[in-house]
Each structure stands twice: as structure tokens, then as C-alpha cells.
Amino acid sequence: MATPMFRFDPMTLPPEAEALRGEVRAFIADHADAMSFSRSGFDRDFSRAMGRKGWIGMTWPKQYGGQERSALERYVLIEEMLAAGAPLSAHYISDRQSGPNILRFGTEEQKRHFLPRIVAGELTFCIGMSEPNSGSDLAGTRTRAVKVDGGYRINGTKLWTSNAHRSDYAILFCKMAQPGEEEVDRHGGATQFLLDLKSPGIEIRPVIDLLGEHHFNEIFLTDVFVPDWLLLGKEGNGWNQVTSELAFERSAPDRFLALFQMLREMVRLAGPDPDRATAAALGKLVAQLATLRSMSLSIAGMLQEGLQPNTESAVVKDLGTRYEQDIPVVARQLFPTEPELEAVETYVSMIARSTMSAPRLSIQGGTREILRGIIARGLGLR
Amino acid sequence: MAIRDETRMLLESMNRLFEDKCTKQVVDAAETGQFATDLWTAVAETGVPLAALPESAGGADAEWSDLFAALRVAGRYAAPIPLAETMLAGWVAASAGLDVSDGPMTVGPVRAGDELTLARDGNGWRLSGTASRVPYAKAASRIVLIADGPSGEMAVALDGIAGATHTAGKNIAGEPRDTLGFDGLALPAEAAAPLSDGVSRAALYRRGALARATMMSGALERAMDMAVGYAQERQQFGRPISKFQAVQQNLAVLAGQTAAAVAASNVGIEALGGDPEREEFLIAIAKARVGEAATLAAEIAHQVHGAIGFTREYALQHATRRLWSWREEFGSDPEWAAKVGAYVCARGADALWPTLTEAA
Numbered sequence: 001m002a003t004p005m006f007r008f009d010p011m012t013l014p015p016e017a018e019a020l021r022g023e024v025r026a027f028i029a030d031h032a033d034a035m036s037f038s039r040s041g042f043d044r045d046f047s048r049a050m051g052r053k054g055w056i057g058m059t060w061p062k063q064y065g066g067q068e069r070s071a072l073e074r075y076v077l078i079e080e081m082l083a084a085g086a087p088l089s090a091h092y093i094s095d096r097q098s099g100p101n102i103l104r105f106g107t108e109e110q111k112r113h114f115l116p117r118i119v120a121g122e123l124t125f126c127i128g129m130s131e132p133n134s135g136s137d138l139a140g141t142r143t144r145a146v147k148v149d150g151g152y153r154i155n156g157t158k159l160w161t162s163n164a165h166r167s168d169y170a171i172l173f174c175k176m177a178q179p180g181e182e183e184v185d186r187h188g189g190a191t192q193f194l195l196d197l198k199s200p201g202i203e204i205r206p207v208i209d210l211l212g213e214h215h216f217n218e219i220f221l222t223d224v225f226v227p228d229w230l231l232l233g234k235e236g237n238g239w240n241q242v243t244s245e246l247a248f249e250r251s252a253p254d255r256f257l258a259l260f261q262m263l264r265e266m267v268r269l270a271g272p273d274p275d276r277a278t279a280a281a282l283g284k285l286v287a288q289l290a291t292l293r294s295m296s297l298s299i300a301g302m303l304q305e306g307l308q309p310n311t312e313s314a315v316v317k318d319l320g321t322r323y324e325q326d327i328p329v330v331a332r333q334l335f336p337t338e339p340e341l342e343a344v345e346t347y348v349s350m351i352a353r354s355t356m357s358a359p360r361l362s363i364q365g366g367t368r369e370i371l372r373g374i375i376a377r378g379l380g381l382r
Numbered sequence: 383m384a385i386r387d388e389t390r391m392l393l394e395s396m397n398r399l400f401e402d403k404c405t406k407q408v409v410d411a412a413e414t415g416q417f418a419t420d421l422w423t424a425v426a427e428t429g430v431p432l433a434a435l436p437e438s439a440g441g442a443d444a445e446w447s448d449l450f451a452a453l454r455v456a457g458r459y460a461a462p463i464p465l466a467e468t469m470l471a472g473w474v475a476a477s478a479g480l481d482v483s484d485g486p487m488t489v490g491p492v493r494a495g496d497e498l499t500l501a502r503d504g505n506g507w508r509l510s511g512t513a514s515r516v517p518y519a520k521a522a523s524r525i526v527l528i529a530d531g532p533s534g535e536m537a538v539a540l541d542g543i544a545g546a547t548h549t550a551g552k553n554i555a556g557e558p559r560d561t562l563g564f565d566g567l568a569l570p571a572e573a574a575a576p577l578s579d580g581v582s583r584a585a586l587y588r589r590g591a592l593a594r595a596t597m598m599s600g601a602l603e604r605a606m607d608m609a610v611g612y613a614q615e616r617q618q619f620g621r622p623i624s625k626f627q628a629v630q631q632n633l634a635v636l637a638g639q640t641a642a643a644v645a646a647s648n649v650g651i652e653a654l655g656g657d658p659e660r661e662e663f664l665i666a667i668a669k670a671r672v673g674e675a676a677t678l679a680a681e682i683a684h685q686v687h688g689a690i691g692f693t694r695e696y697a698l699q700h701a702t703r704r705l706w707s708w709r710e711e712f713g714s715d716p717e718w719a720a721k722v723g724a725y726v727c728a729r730g731a732d733a734l735w736p737t738l739t740e741a742a
Binding site: 265 | 613627634640644648649652667717721728730732734738
């Protein structure tokens with residue numbers, strides 16, 4: 001066969017990963033009050049409690065506070081937490097991509113400074129990539145850094161930054177510029193910084209989403225000074241670094257479990273002996289979910305082997321968002337109701353939230369079109 | 383990793399064999415009613431059809447997972463031979479201590495509603511009932527059926543269709559699907575025996591479903607390979623159509639569905655030989671998911687090919703007509719999805735996550 005076939009070898013979890021599952025379930029049971037279906041899930045106390053268990057940065061080297069556990073163990077931890085609706089937002093970005101990015105490109109000083117604090121659940125990162133005129137097209141980034149004495153002077157605007165208002169740092173993606181230069185090259189000088197969000201010159205304004213909730217923000221940077229030691233990696237290497245960061249972002253097992261609690265609620269509504277049509281509709285979703293999980297486990301296995309399954313990750317995210325967007329569609333066919341976000345009945349509120357959240361799923365972390373472009377590249381078409 | 387070296391070697395050799403022997407001419411000729419004897423002989427010489435049987439029964443104690451992987455290759459090449467049926471027939475026969483045949487075999491019933499009964503008649507048996515749409519029944523040198531005996535399910539081995547009413551039929555890929563009727567057919571005592579080792583009609587049905595799911599995953603790989611290759615060759619508006627984003631996006635969906643189909647069939651394969659209820663659940667997931675993929679992917683493969691894909695001359699139809707046939711055989715994807723749904727609903731909502739994550 002001439003066409004490259006994407007690799008999803010079956011992966012069986014090792015005993016230590018299955019053993020961890022029991023421990024995670026017990027922890028979840030102890031923190032039952034913290035579980036929810038909402039997206040926010042920002043709970044520093046919960047993150048600190050996970051930190052005490054050694055469950056943040058658990059695959060990282062021990063010298064930086066990690067546990068040197070396997071990607072498969074982390075997979076089990078994450079899938080259990082997501083399925084239960086655990087509030088991970090206060091550390092999730094740090095654990096999934098900021099920490100690994102620092103581990104890969106950071107200086108020794110940066111690793112020693114940031115990683116142990118992330119591991120303790122004390123440090124929240126957000127993602128400083130998107131801008132008003134640069135969403136999918138990251139090369140269009142206009143935020144620019146000028147080298148000054150002892151550091152960099154940064155100007156620009158970031159948009160759609162989830163949780164910026166309650167984060168400590170952002171990994172900022174920007175371009176190098178000359179003093180006084182307002183426009184920057186599309187491909188030149190991309191650079192990443194570890195940006196302290198309490199720095200003078202930063203203003204964070206809320207962007208309320210269509211549910212009426214505050215997750216997104218706009219960050220205005222006016223002559224923000226970033227000291228030399230917070231340059232991440234090398235000047236001009238930002239493009240490589242951000243590609244690696246996006247690979248961490250997209251290979252996470254979190255692209256199909258956000259609505260798991262709703263699927264569970266649908267099973268509850270169906271009762272123990274549903275009619276054939278109901279059983280078939282639910283069974284189709286369960287079959288999709290089980291297949292996604294198997295593919296995602298396979299990716300975790302590849303990560304454990306040190307591979308970079310970027311195309312495979314795009315495949316899983318594309319299929320996963322399709323599955324998640326179908327859940328409210330199937331739900332309203334099987335169990336019709338008038339959705340209401342603040343309804344007392346769990347299901348009514350879930351269908352409201354999932355219906356309104358659905359469009360976001362195939363936009364964040366790489367739009368459906370961008371992901372399919374990555375897959376097409378993997379097929380050798382571009 | 384779960385893919386063993388032995389499996390890879392087997393797959394490579396099966397790929398070479400089918401590449402060489404299972405040409406478009408062979409597939410086309412089989413559709414006119416000529417059994418693909420040369421292809422069958424070449425496959426039989428590898429020992430794969432009976433390899434899962436114990437050595438005492440003429441097999442090699444091979445892993446079922448390897449044999450199912452070989453079925454994926456057979457599906458990729460639209461192999462017009464009863465490979466899955468022979469594997470399953472051997473498995474049923476051996477569990478009852480019945481002899482297997484070196485030639486092509488088939489198995490039944492393949493449909494849930496069929497009824498076959500075995501009644502005592504002196505020292506022998508009388509077989510009654512219908513086995514509908516039995517694959518390759520006329521070409522098979524041995525037909526292994528499961529029938530209801532006086533004290534439970536039994537295997538029956540027939541040396542061909544003699545004594546049965548035979549109604550020839552075909553699926554839409556032109557593969558023989560013959561209906562056999564039995565009106566008290568007299569059989570000697572040694573032609574039937576009780577099943578053992580967990581073999582049952584239900585187990586046959588689900589393994590048949592998994593065989594079709596696995597073969598479909600191979601046919602999907604072929605359809606995808608052809609569509610991607612064709613898109614890179616076909617020029618319109620002065621460039622290969624693969625350069626158009628609309629086509630690229632479609633091919634990406636096709637690739638995703640194909641990858642999901644392979645992964646889903648592997649979910650079923652990994653469950654083989656475990657707890658029967660668990661095996662049934664995971665195979666149901668496989669057949670449901672692969673059937674869904676087949677529908678979506680066949681549509682895209684044709685769309686990318688345009689008119690040429692709609693011709694008999696072009697081989698895409700070997701893959702897509704099989705997908706449209708196999709998705710219905712041994713239970714359709716909605717039928718198996720309903721089993722998945724019934725299973726999780728019976729266990730209750732709070733058992734859903736533990737059920738999904740239960741270790742093998």
C-alpha cells in the first residue's frame with residue numbers, strides 16, 4: 001500500500017497503571033463535592049490536593065518534583081479525573097503543555113523555579129498564542145518583543161486566553177522586532193517567553209462567552225518588561241517550540257471525555273431495559289467512545305515510547321469532537337426537553353450547557369479544518 | 383507493544399501472497415461463479431485457515447489475534463474465498479471433536495433467526511431446518527453447522543450440500559450466500575457431536591461479526607489507499623485534485639474513519655477468548671463502529687473518485703460493494719449498537735465508566 005496508514009497499535013495498560021486507577025477513584029470519592037459538569041472547574045485547593053498526591057507533572061524527573069511515572073499512568077489519572085468531572089483547570093495547562101515545554105526548552109534555572117511549583121499545584125499557566133488577527137494562522141502573530149537592557153520590552157494583544165484572569169503565568173508566543181517597529185514578519189523571529197501576568201503594563205479584560213460565562217480574556221501588553229531569564233528556549237526558535245507545545249496539547253486524552261457525565265445521564269434516563277432504537281442510539285455513542293479511548297491509549301503508548309504522534313493526535317481530536325458534538329443532538333432526539341442552564345434537573349441543565357458549548361469543541365486547540373489539514377499532510381497531500 | 387513480531391511477519395507474508403494471487407481478474411472471475419481455486423490453494427498452503435486449531439486437530443495453536451489480522455489483509459484484497467468461514471468452521475468442528483477438511487469449509491447458521499434441529503434416529507441423526515445465506519456453501523468441501531440437539535447445541539459436519547435443498551444467492555459484492563434447507567436429512571452418528579470450550583451459536587455469531595468487522599477494516603484501508611492515490615494522479619483545473627482543500631478535507635475524514643475502524647476491530651480482537659460476556663460487548667462495539675465507518679468512508683471514497691469509481695472496470699467497487707455487504711452480515715451496525723446499548727443500560731448508569739475501563 002502506498003498511502004501512509006496511521007498507526008494505532010492496541011495498547012494494554014500495565015498493572016501499575018491499573019493499580020493507580022483504584023487510587024484515583026478513591027480520591028475522587030473523597031472529593032465528591034468538587035465534581036461537576038461545568039467547564040470552569042477552577043479549584044486551587046483541589047489542584048494542591050492532587051499535587052500532594054504527586055499527580056501533577058507525574059511523568060517529570062524527580063529532581064524537579066516529578067514522579068517519573070509513565071505516560072500510561074498519567075493517561076489513567078487524566079481519564080478518571082475527566083470522566084468524573086474533576087476541577088483540573090488550575091493546573092491542567094501547566095501539567096499538559098507549559099511544564100513539558102519548560103522541561104524541553106527551559107534553562108536549568110527556569111526548571112528549578114517553575115516545575116516544583118507546578119507540581120505542588122501552586123502555579124497556573126495559560127496559553128498566550130491566539131490574537132485578534134491570529135487564530136488558526138499563528139504566523140500572523142503581531143505581539144512583538146524588542147531586546148532592551150536586561151530583558152525584553154513587549155507590546156501587543158492576546159485574545160481567547162482561557163483563565164488568564166486567574167493564572168499566574170502565560171507562555172507568550174510573539175515575534176522579535178527592532179525598536180519602533182510596529183509590523184513584524186510572518187515567519188521571522190518567533191519567540192516564547194514565560195510571562196508573569198502580574199507584570200506592570202498588563203491589562204486583562206474578560207470576554208464573556210455565549211453561555212454568559214467568563215473563561216476567555218483579552219490581554220493587553222503595553223511596554224511590558226520581561227527579564228532575560230524568562231526567555232523560553234531561544235530567540236527565533238518559537239516556531240519549533242510552539243509546534244511541540246501544540247503536539248502536547250493535542251495528544252492529551254481530553255478530547256472526548258468532557259461530556260461523559262451527560263452520556264452517563266442518558267443511560268440513566270434510558271433505564272435498564274430501553275427500546276431498541278434508544279439502545280442503538282446510545283450504543284452507537286458508546287462504541288464511538290470505546291474506540292476513541294482505544295486510539296487515545298495507543299497515543300499514550302506512543303508518547304511513552306518517545307514518539308510524536310502528531311497526525312494520530314489530530315485524528316483523535318477530530319473524531320472526538322464529532323462524537324462530543326453528537327451527544328446533545330442524540331440526547332434531544334431520545335429525551336426531548338426545553339434546555340435551561342440553571343435548571344434543577346441535572347439532564348435539563350446538561351443539555352443546555354452541552355448544546356451551547358458544542359461549537360467551541362471543534363474550534364479550540366485547532367479548528368476542525370486545521371486538524372484535517374494536518375491529517376491531509378500526514379497523508380502526503382500537502 | 384501489543385503487535386508481536388510473529389504477527390508482523392504473518393501479515394507481511396499474507397500481503398505478498400494476496401498481492402500476487404488475488405488480482406482484479408481473480409476477484410472478477412470469482413464473481414462469475416468460478417471458485418478461486420488457485421488463490422485458495424496458495425492460502426491453504428500457508429496453513430493459516432486452520433492454524434488456530436490445536437496441533438492434535440491439524441492446526442498450529444496459533445493466536446486468534448494473528449488470524450484475525452490475516453483476515454484484515456484478506457479484506458484489503460477483496461479475497462473471494464471463505465477464509466473466515468473456514469477458520470470458524472474448523473473452530474466449531476474441533477470443539478466437538480469432528481474432523482476438519484483441508485479444503486475450503488463454511489459455517490452456519492450465520493443469521494440469528496435461523497433454526498436448525500438435530501433429532502435422534504436410531505444410531506444416527508436427522509437434521510431439519512434452514513441455514514440461510516451460508517457463504518460459499520456450494521464450493522465448500524465441508525459445511526459445519528450448529529444445530530439444537532436433544533440436550534443442547536451440537537456441531538454437525540456435512541460433506542457438501544448433497545441432501546439439502548440449495549438456493550443459490552449472492553451478496554451485492556457477488557459473493558455466494560446460499561440458503562440450505564434440511565427436511566430430516568439422515569446423518570450417521572459420527573456426523574454430529576456436542577460443542578465444548580465455550581463454542582456456541584452465540585459465540586459463532588459474534589466471531590463471525592468480528593471477522594466481518596476486521597475484513598471491513600481491511601477493505602477500508604484499500605478504499606482509502608485508492609482514493610488518496612487517485613486524488614494525487616487525477617488532474618483537473620490544471621492540478622491534481624488532491625491539492626484542493628475540499629478534497630483534502632474529505633480524505634482526512636476518510637483516513638480518520640479508516641483508522642477508527644482498524645482500532646475498533648482491534649478492540650474486539652483483543653477481547654477474544656476472555657470472559658464471554660465481555661467478548662460479546664467488545665465485539666459489539668467493533669461491529670457497530672466499523673459499520674458506521676464503512677458507510678461514511680465508502681461514500682467519500684466514491685466522491686473523491688468521481689465517475690471512474692462507479693465503473694466495474696475500476697477496482698474501487700470490489701472494496702465498497704464488500705463494505706456494503708459485510709456491514710449487514712452477522713448483524714448490522716445498528717443491531718450490534720443496540721446490543722451495546724442494552725448491555726450498558728442493563729448494568730446501569732453508574733457502571734458505565736467501570737464497564738468501559740475494565741481491564742482485559
